[in-house]
Amino acid sequence: MDFDWTEQETAFRDRLRRLLADTLPDDWERFSQHGPASPALTKFAESFCGTLAEQGLLIPHWPEALGGQGLDPWHQTILAEEMWIAGEPRGGQYMNVNWIGPTLIRYGSPDQQARYLPPIAEGKALWCQGFSEPGSGSDLASLRTRAERDGDTYRVNGQKIWTSYAGLADTCFLVCRTSDDRKRGISILLVPMDTPGITVRQIPSLIGEGDIHEVFFDDVTVPVTARLGDEGQAWEIIGYSLTNERLGIPRYALARAALDRAVAVLKAQSEFDGEAVKIEAAHAAALAEAARMASYAIVDRRAKGEAIGAESSSARFATVMAERRVCEFIVEYLPEALADAHPYLKMHHQRGIVAGIAAGAAEIQLNIIATDVLKLPREPR
Amino acid sequence: MDLSLTDDQVAILDAIDTLSRPYAGASLHEAGFALPDAQLDRDLAEGGFLDIGFDPDLGAVSAALVVERLARLPQTVEAAASALIRPLLGDDLPRPLCLVEEGRTTRPVRFLREGATVLLVGPSGVSTFTATAAQVRAEAQALYGYPMATLLDVPTDRTSHAIPASQVLTRWRIALAAEAAGLLAAALDSTVAHVTDRQQFGRSLATFQALRHRLAEAQVRANGVRWLALKAAATLNPGDAALAALHAQESARATVYDFHQFFGAMGVTLEHPLHLWTYRLKALIGDLRGRGGQALAAAEALWG
Numbered sequence A: 001m002d003f004d005w006t007e008q009e010t011a012f013r014d015r016l017r018r019l020l021a022d023t024l025p026d027d028w029e030r031f032s033q034h035g036p037a038s039p040a041l042t043k044f045a046e047s048f049c050g051t052l053a054e055q056g057l058l059i060p061h062w063p064e065a066l067g068g069q070g071l072d073p074w075h076q077t078i079l080a081e082e083m084w085i086a087g088e089p090r091g092g093q094y095m096n097v098n099w100i101g102p103t104l105i106r107y108g109s110p111d112q113q114a115r116y117l118p119p120i121a122e123g124k125a126l127w128c129q130g131f132s133e134p135g136s137g138s139d140l141a142s143l144r145t146r147a148e149r150d151g152d153t154y155r156v157n158g159q160k161i162w163t164s165y166a167g168l169a170d171t172c173f174l175v176c177r178t179s180d181d182r183k184r185g186i187s188i189l190l191v192p193m194d195t196p197g198i199t200v201r202q203i204p205s206l207i208g209e210g211d212i213h214e215v216f217f218d219d220v221t222v223p224v225t226a227r228l229g230d231e232g233q234a235w236e237i238i239g240y241s242l243t244n245e246r247l248g249i250p251r252y253a254l255a256r257a258a259l260d261r262a263v264a265v266l267k268a269q270s271e272f273d274g275e276a277v278k279i280e281a282a283h284a285a286a287l288a289e290a291a292r293m294a295s296y297a298i299v300d301r302r303a304k305g306e307a308i309g310a311e312s313s314s315a316r317f318a319t320v321m322a323e324r325r326v327c328e329f330i331v332e333y334l335p336e337a338l339a340d341a342h343p344y345l346k347m348h349h350q351r352g353i354v355a356g357i358a359a360g361a362a363e364i365q366l367n368i369i370a371t372d373v374l375k376l377p378r379e380p381r
Numbered sequence B: 001m002d003l004s005l006t007d008d009q010v011a012i013l014d015a016i017d018t019l020s021r022p023y024a025g026a027s028l029h030e031a032g033f034a035l036p037d038a039q040l041d042r043d044l045a046e047g048g049f050l051d052i053g054f055d056p057d058l059g060a061v062s063a064a065l066v067v068e069r070l071a072r073l074p075q076t077v078e079a080a081a082s083a084l085i086r087p088l089l090g091d092d093l094p095r096p097l098c099l100v101e102e103g104r105t106t107r108p109v110r111f112l113r114e115g116a117t118v119l120l121v122g123p124s125g126v127s128t129f130t131a132t133a134a135q136v137r138a139e140a141q142a143l144y145g146y147p148m149a150t151l152l153d154v155p156t157d158r159t160s161h162a163i164p165a166s167q168v169l170t171r172w173r174i175a176l177a178a179e180a181a182g183l184l185a186a187a188l189d190s191t192v193a194h195v196t197d198r199q200q201f202g203r204s205l206a207t208f209q210a211l212r213h214r215l216a217e218a219q220v221r222a223n224g225v226r227w228l229a230l231k232a233a234a235t236l237n238p239g240d241a242a243l244a245a246l247h248a249q250e251s252a253r254a255t256v257y258d259f260h261q262f263f264g265a266m267g268v269t270l271e272h273p274l275h276l277w278t279y280r281l282k283a284l285i286g287d288l289r290g291r292g293g294q295a296l297a298a299a300e301a302l303w304g
């Protein structure tokens, strides 16, 4: 067992930190309060991702043949941590590079790869993911948005909801029903967002402007060639995507960074001297570090090419525990952070609320741990 | 980073499993609150398993793995202090090694008995002495999963050790976390087995979500404690050690009553071995001034 970073990994992290210090504008922390999906940040992200691409830092974990450097999951983790800690200056594009791209690399046709991978690799694409529906959240397999086959095309009708980035995205990774079979009747279509019949409506939210949307599909015509994989293969593909997505957001790292920042502010104000405040801060740090190590255990297995199963749900839940405790700490001991005094902490707090919901709710993670890690018999349906 | 066990570590843990297998058949039904086993203790000591921390190539991580694995047994042996703290002191001190915090010397002490080495640690430094019969009062009725005794007298004539107290405290915290990780895992396994077998309302208790979620959360905690303990053993960093011990004590507090709860009345019997793990966890919760003590130590190490 070895818990140290290699020299190469440390240099990689340093390089990212230098780049962030050199590239982000002076008022970045205030600016980054515009959520990752806001028009302002999306515009900024285009130029920032262009810079990353020029320096080989946008898709370093992709295979060399596709413009990457084939860097291992540890580098991918370092990249994700540094970006997330910095307030995710890649905006919604983090999703492209983390899992949309890798999913297209694994399942896309040559035409789809030729069309969609270069813009992602250059930092010019913005995708949205159409999974959830008003009637289908945790129970994703109950989704009803329908794609009716009609010769060489599908006609899509239905509604998606909570779709991040939909307002500005150019393409949708759309999960829809092609037959009645609960899981094997689901397929994926790659749909340009300017296709006639698509309507997007923003949903005002606690996490800032532009993040979540409703997307309506009204007789939207999509060529069969836009289908990713086979008809009915979506469940398998989604499983692959989600393992990448869940690793892609290292919330434990931002939680720990926000905690350190909050403590620094409290110390500067001579308010980090009582026992209660120290004890609470230490509890939050312990949860963040426990989540970090649980996540690293998964990264380690990925780096060795081993299959990852339900253990990632355990790391996810650990992260939710950490995120909550840090948010609670800040509300209790540094309440002015939720006003305007400390933009970085406000940014963290505003986004932290989704930790237990987006990309699979916390209770669903507990269900998975119970069944697949502890091997308890299943609940009756 | 490489979080797999080395070949040596795999071999050591396999050897422990082989060595302890005959003990798995021990009758647990007559066990009291604690189940000490002198023969197992001798076997482990003779096999060198408690000296692994002396070997610089194996080091504290391997020692912590040994402590974690041994804690999963229903039998209790003094492994944590011997494996992780004795390497700081030298291998000529008789076991068991009993840890006592300065200013807290009247608290019950694990494994304390005549002939044991008592290690006293605190602001005035690190010292040891061999306990005499007159200095020890066995607490045979104590509600803990360890043999316990109270120290009646701390002699002034002690061997002082030229090592900083902070090093001992750091390793104490790592030892505590590693042991708690094994105890949590074993208590969880035992509870999982029970709720899977036990049927009520025509179904296995394990199919009720109220229990599933609390057990899943216990899994998340046990996993976190194990990783924090191993990481702290690797870095020997005071902050890492304090966080590991804090997470261990907090996780013990959060799970012990749930584990018993899910056994129903069976969980209050001496017949079922659950208490052999949980009542050791209870003893660890109070070490080094409990969660508050670990949290303050962590805050000091992390933020000064």
Ligand SMILES: Cc1cc2nc3c(=O)[nH]c(=O)nc-3n(C[C@H](O)[C@H](O)[C@H](O)COP(=O)(O)OP(=O)(O)OC[C@H]3O[C@@H](n4cnc5c(N)ncnc54)[C@H](O)[C@@H]3O)c2cc1C
Residues within 6 Å of the ligand: A128, A129, A130, A131, A132, A133, A136, A137, A138, A139, A161, A162, A163, A164, A165, A207, A211, A212, A354, A357, A358, A359, A360, A361, A362, A363, A364, A367
């Ligand atoms: C900020 C944000 C961004 C998002 N972005 C996207 C996106 O881009 N694309 C997309 O498709 N979706 C997106 N989502 C939606 C997200 O995937 C869903 O919110 C999530 O899957 C949960 O579904 P739900 O909101 O319908 O909650 P529900 O499924 O209604 O769950 C509500 C509560 O009930 C619990 N619950 C549900 N089922 C069970 C069960 N079987 N046992 C125990 N408890 C249960 C849940 O854990 C949760 O606590 C986003 C969500 C958020 C908050």
